Amino acid sequence: MPDALAQLADLLGPRLVTTEADRRLHGQNETWYPETLPSAVAYPETTEEVSAILKICHAKSLPVTAYGAASSLEGQHLALNGGLCLDMARMNRLLSVTPEDLLCVVQPGITRKRLNEELRATGLFFSVDPGADASLGGMAATRASGTTAVRYGTIRENILGLEVVLADGTVIRTGSHARKSATGYDLTHLMIGSEGTLGIITEMTVRLHGQPEAVAAATCRFGSVEEAVNCVILTIQSGIPMARIELLDQFMVRGFNLYSKSALPEVPHLFLEFHGSSAAVAEQMASFGEIAEEFGVSGWQTATQAEERNALWAMRHNAHYASAALGAGAGGGHVWPTDTCVPISRLAEAVTWAQEKTVEMGLTATIVGHVGDGNFHVGLSVDPEDKAVMARAESFAHALGEKALSLGGTVSGEHGIGIGKQHFMADEHGTAVATMRAIKTALDPTNILNPGKLLPPA
The missing domain is CATH 3.30.465.10 (Uridine Diphospho-n-acetylenolpyruvylglucosamine Reductase; domain 3)
Incomplete structure (x- = not known):
């Protein structure tokens, strides 16, 4: 490794960094995974530099982990085997x-x-x-x-x-x-x-x-998660071209109230957005409203000004931090995030199962999701020092994955595999995992590219 780092230093000069501060910055993550430091951090600026870096690392068997904005939730950017963190921030044009x-x-x-x-x-x-x-x-x-x-x-x-x-x-x-x-x-x-x-x-x-001619956002609430999800299912099956349709359970709403200082009633909500011409947006909203009435919708509020819409979606985009705020009040503060995606016809069953299971297991949890395509997220409040809570969280995450597969879905619709879901790969893909390994071996015979991620150990 010292020889490889010396060659990289000759190539990159001050853009190869080995200070502990920079290594620690690149060893952090948004969830509960422990800090994992690379041996060095490289800041390439061109494709040619990336190619030269990989030639050196390939020859010296030095692991390389690509690094973007570090917002992944399954630890994909963590350098598990040390080696080189390849920070792509300067290639940003x-x-x-x-x-x-x-x-x-x-x-x-x-x-x-x-x-x-x-x-x-x-x-x-x-x-x-x-x-x-x-x-x-x-x-x-x-x-x-x-x-x-x-x-x-x-x-x-x-x-x-x-x-x-x-x-x-x-x-x-x-x-x-x-x-x-x-x-x-x-x-x-x-x-x-x-x-x-x-x-x-x-x-x-x-x-x-x-860019659409007209954009309108809205919020509405329901008496139960099941009613909200069934409203989503019928909306999608009816062919209404929703731009966004997001589910929040009552615990996620409570987290928003804590983190974003909102004052939403703590019941299940849908956050919505409609795109199109002014006439099309009005028609979409009316059609959705008719469907929502069948499921006992209430509290309809519309946001057409850009500032109002931006505030609404900023709150939704901060769901991870709102989950952490809710967990901090329950003695946690870290979030174990997991997600699944199921066929839209099985969505209500999957979401209500998840909500009931977290209560049964004594876990503080939020549910939020891009439910228009069957994808939802569960944020479990955990304390990494509390082994009992961590064990329950792991047990729930595994059970949720099994439930999604039993419903014809996938163990992740968005977060990916990374570190946390490798054990599901054989369950979901069967003998195709061997084909994946063959592809990995063909393209990366020395296993330097993000080792320890995605594929389970052979």
Whole structure:
């Protein structure tokens, strides 16, 4: 390792950092995983530098963990085996915009908020909104989703092509600027969701969407989680083109009241958003209102001004911290986040099961979700020093994954696998895990790329 770090220092100069402060900064995470320090942190600025870095690390078998905005919730960015943390923050440019084709080319370190700020004058926007101001490279690597996926799709549907540096430093390009292709293996989508285990993304061609003429947000409440979820199911089945439709159970609302100083009634809510022409938005809201009446909706409030809408979604995007605030009051303060995604027809069963199970197990928990596509999150309040609580949290997370699989779903619709869900890979994918291992071995024979993540130990 000293020889590899010396070569990297010759290549990068002061952009290779080994101070404890920088290493500790890159060893932290948003959840309960213990601090994990890399041996050094590199700050590349070009694809050529990333390629040169990986050539050195491949030759010296030095582990490499890519690092974006560190907002992942399954520890994907933690350097479990030490080695090099590859911080992509300096590769953060919008390289080109082609408005006629509704696409742009970006470097991986640009964040979604900054990208949309730079796109504002074009009348276009990048749609994927996972809540955190994540980097686009990290979003691609973890196959991010978010509040707008119900209408605009996940990151998977919004990437046309990639530039990727493989473990040995080889640079490849996947996809093109065309909307579809029938040539060769689909390497673009192989890399999306690979969590930095197959290559380092250095450039992305992403889809853009036209900014809607009119936008309206709304909140409403229900007597139970089941009524709220059944309202969502019928809304989606009726074909109403919702831009966002988010569920909050009563405990999540309590967390919002604590963290955001809101004064929402502590009952299940839906947060909604409608996009389109003024007439289309009015029609969508009326159609949703008719469906919601069937499920006892009350407390309808509309927000059409940008400041009101931004405040509403800022509160929703802070759900992780609101869960922590709720847990702090219960003696915790850390959050064990987990998520699943199930067929929309089984969503009510899955959510009510999760709510009842946390109560049965004596866990303080919040439920919030992008329920328009069957994805919901459970935030468990934990104290890493309390072994009994941690054991119950782990037991619940495992039971929730098993429940999702039994309903025809997946153990993660958004957070990914990382460290925490590797034990589910065989249950969900069966013998396909061996195929995944073969791909990993072919592309990364020395296992330097984010070792210890995604695939379970052989």
